[in-house]
Amino acid sequence: MLNVKNLHAFYGKSHVLHGVSFEVLPGEIVALLGRNGSGRSTTAKAIMGLVDCQGFIGWKTDKFDGDIVGKKAYQIAHLGIGYVPENRDIFPKLTVHQNLLLGQKGSGKGSRWSFSDMYTLFPRLLERQHTEAGVLSGGEQQMLTLCRTLMGDPDLIIIDEPTEGLAPKIVELVGQYLQTLKAKGISVLLIEQKLTIAMAISDRVLVMGHGSIVFDGTPDSLRADAYIRKEWLEV
Numbered sequence: 162m163l164n165v166k167n168l169h170a171f172y173g174k175s176h177v178l179h180g181v182s183f184e185v186l187p188g189e190i191v192a193l194l195g196r197n198g199s200g201r202s203t204t205a206k207a208i209m210g211l212v213d214c215q216g217f218i219g220w221k222t223d224k225f226d227g228d229i230v231g232k233k234a235y236q237i238a239h240l241g242i243g244y245v246p247e248n249r250d251i252f253p254k255l256t257v258h259q260n261l262l263l264g265q266k267g268s269g270k271g272s273r274w275s276f277s278d279m280y281t282l283f284p285r286l287l288e289r290q291h292t293e294a295g296v297l298s299g300g301e302q303q304m305l306t307l308c309r310t311l312m313g314d315p316d317l318i319i320i321d322e323p324t325e326g327l328a329p330k331i332v333e334l335v336g337q338y339l340q341t342l343k344a345k346g347i348s349v350l351l352i353e354q355k356l357t358i359a360m361a362i363s364d365r366v367l368v369m370g371h372g373s374i375v376f377d378g379t380p381d382s383l384r385a386d387a388y389i390r391k392e393w394l395e396v
Contacts, residue, residue: 243315253295
């Protein structure tokens with residue numbers, strides 16, 4: 162579904178990604194792990210056309226004509242890739258319901274997801290649907306961002322640090338949300354610091370270090386690889 166090959170990314174003259182290659186299959190949850198500064202968020206931004214990059218990013222194909230490098234972020238979103246950034250980016254003066262409405266593509270007809278689905282996933286949003294998003298708690302804002310992205314009916318969602326700063330109960334809800342996506346056949350690229358949730362729900366894990374992929378395997382194989390964990394993950 163998503164096929165990244167030899168991806169390089171830059172911030173001005175700073176070369177951040179060095180030949181990153183990996184794939185995400187249909188209905189698969191892939192966790193992208195690594196220490197801060199390893200290049201995880203830059204990988205997400207490169208896929209979404211938000212930083213200068215070179216290489217190949219194939220979407221639903223491994224052929225050159227499926228390369229999305231060079232496309233604008235809104236074009237990539239309309240192709241079916243959703244993005245939940247680390248800073249959430251809600252519209253603070255709009256209500257919860259209005260934020261969800263903005264997530265729809267076109268009229269929303271034919272989408273796999275409805276407002277009712279969002280409020281079922283996170284009942285707290287139903288209670289707050291007429292509240293301005295700017296006064297929501299951090300956990301509620303994260304719920305809203307996740308649901309707003311889903312309203313665009315993506316086939317793949319890239320989620321950057323969804324559990325950062327959240328209470329354990331909200332982290333559990335986020336985990337359930339990700340499992341719901343998988344059950345619906347939606348692929349997930351999960352950038353996460355908390356190894357516990359990443360290892361529990363992922364089909365496969367990638368580990369980044371210094372702008373490159375240094376490990377690609379199952380959660381069990383990572384658990385068994387003490388060297389990779391010590392060298393690239395543990396603080």
